[in-house]
Amino acid sequence: MTRFSFAAMVGFAASSLVVLPALAQTPPPAVAPTLPGSGMVQPIPALRPPVPIPSLSAAQEAWANDWLKTGAAQGLMARQKRSGPLRGQALVDAMLDRARALSTGRVDTADFLDIWALRPEKFDPRPGLAKAVAEDSLDQWASRLTPPWAGYETLRKGLERYEAIRDQGGWQTLSASSSPDAVRKRIALEDPSVSPDEKLTDIIQRAQRRYGLNPTGNLDARTLAALNVGVDDRIAAIMANMERWRWMPRSLPVNRVQVNIAAAVLTLFEGDQPVTSMRAVTGSPDNQTPMLSSSIHSIVVNPPWNVPMSIARRELFPKGRATLIRQGYKIVKTPEGGERIVQPAGPNSALGRLKFDFNNPFAVYLHDTPSRGKFSSYDRLASHGCIRLEKPVALAEQMVAASPDLNGQIQNLIDEGKTQRVSLPQDVAVYLLYWTAFANGDGVVSFRNDPYGWDKLLAQKIEASSSRADPTAAPAPASIASKD
Structure with a gap:
């Protein structure tokens, strides 16, 4: 992995807008507050009138x-x-x-x-x-209104391509018995680089990479399923991802960590350019990883795992106390008189040897894991919501590289075996994002599965919001407007 300094890192946390429901009753009259120690009434600032819009020519x-x-x-x-x-x-x-x-x-x-x-x-x-x-x-x-990010503009070009495909009738459903010409023609609708003399296996491999599948070159069941997703559903996915780009701030820290939840990939940015990436394991559909932004402020070396009560009740307590103790867990009394489960630090801890902490209301974080097999899989949505990392030591080394006392010392700290918290030289911005569609400069779109069902839900919300804004609007197509 490329080493770089985070000395110029700027921490960033996107603001959260809390919308409170309106009160049904009439609000009490405003009372002007008294200035401390003066007995004088402090005037309430007048509300600023809305900026007038001149008449349009x-x-x-x-x-x-x-x-x-x-x-x-x-x-x-x-x-x-x-x-x-x-x-x-x-x-x-x-x-x-x-x-x-x-x-x-x-x-x-x-x-x-x-x-x-x-x-x-x-x-x-x-x-x-x-x-x-x-x-x-x-x-x-x-x-100047649209997001300034290349990811938005390339999706806009991709949307134009898929709308043209839709308006020309979409594509035919393929089967395992479809002819090579039919497969070639189908893939060429999404991939204009397909040439008549290109090997079909190469064409299929390129499609599989765009769908995040194992590039075997074989027209297997998963590849057929990806090719047979309807064009309206692809348009819905592009719309959903363009909407998520509109939620992003207009400027990002040039050095940051981004996790694509849907693709289960972590990417490290330096100077606003991706410098390295690693595979991750993100939340399963039953334990979804949230979208959020925060800042990594510290790393816990050799962390114990304080098992969340939801996991303890659902997965561990049913095994019985004797089994848990035999597996190395500790059952600890709580101040309220209950019990909780702690897995001590060590090589078998579910958190591995490193935990990257950042403030968030979901108690999720990045961490190491002793279970390495999942990283070789193309299906890596299997955690309880936290993000397991393929190369946590290398990531930690990069984050502390600006500190003379910590640079190159992460593995030594691990080897000491003690649980200790290491504060970073600078907070590291972290974004957990959900990208299921992204495009190159030519508008060729890559897709990932929508494991949480958020794309279709968001596309429905976009349509409903658009219809409320324009009551004369035509209804949406059934594939977009209908619920699962």
Whole structure:
């Protein structure tokens, strides 16, 4: 693995927006607070009135109506909505709504699952729109609304490709008995690099890599299943991932750790460029890993495992006390008079030799593991929600490289056998993300399975939110709008 210094690391934690339900009763009148020790009443600051939007010219109204027709191209709806031209305040309201959707997401955070803990930053589009109207620079204003990340733009190109495939009738279902020409033609719809004289096994291998499958070159059951996913479902996955890009902050620490939960891969970034990656094991569908951002502040060397009560009740206590003690667990009394299970530090600890701590409400973290076999598998969603690492020692060494006292000492600390917490020279930003679709510069999209079912759910929420914003909208296709 490439070694680099985290001396310039900037810790980052995305802000969380908590939406409280409105109270049914009439709120009490505001009471001005008293300044301490003065007996004087402190005036309540007046609410700042909303920034006024100048009247749009006829040319600006025409531009705005054309711009509002681009929602499907930005993944804000499955198909373009049927609606007539807007005028006046209705047009301004629609522009503000579209600006918010492009900048921070179509789905309101109040409609997020709790486990989608990555929250977009607050954004008020009114000042920017008012300035753009006054300066007649609506084009430039609109171009700055979408996420500045290449990952978003390449997905937008990919969405255009898949919408064209859909509009041309989609693709035929393949079977194990399909002809080589049919297989070649099917894969070429998604992969324009397919050539007539290329070996079919090479074409299939390239498709398998795009789907995250073992690249055997054989048209096995899993490859057939991936090829037979409907084009509308692929579009839904792209829409969902574009929405997640809109939740991301407009700037990221240039040095950071990112985990793709769906692909079970950890990537380390230096100077905003990926420098190394490793396989990981992420949460199973029954024990989902949350989406979130935080900062790794310390590493626990030789950590004991304080077994969460949910796991203890479900998996360990049913084995019986004698079995647990024989397997090396300790049963400890709690202050409340109950019992909990602790697995002491050591080579057989479920946390291995290292645990990377970062603040979050889900009690998840990155950690080592004594069970190495899963890293060679293409199905690596098997943890209780935490992230197991293929190369934890190398990752830890990179994080402490800026410290003269710790650089190169991680393995020595492990060998001491003591449980100890090592504070990092600088906090390391960490992002747990859920990417099931990502594209290259040509818009060729790679897909991963949607193990948690979040893509279809999010696509439904996007459609529902879009329909609420535009009551004249056409209904979504059944494959997008229908529930599982």
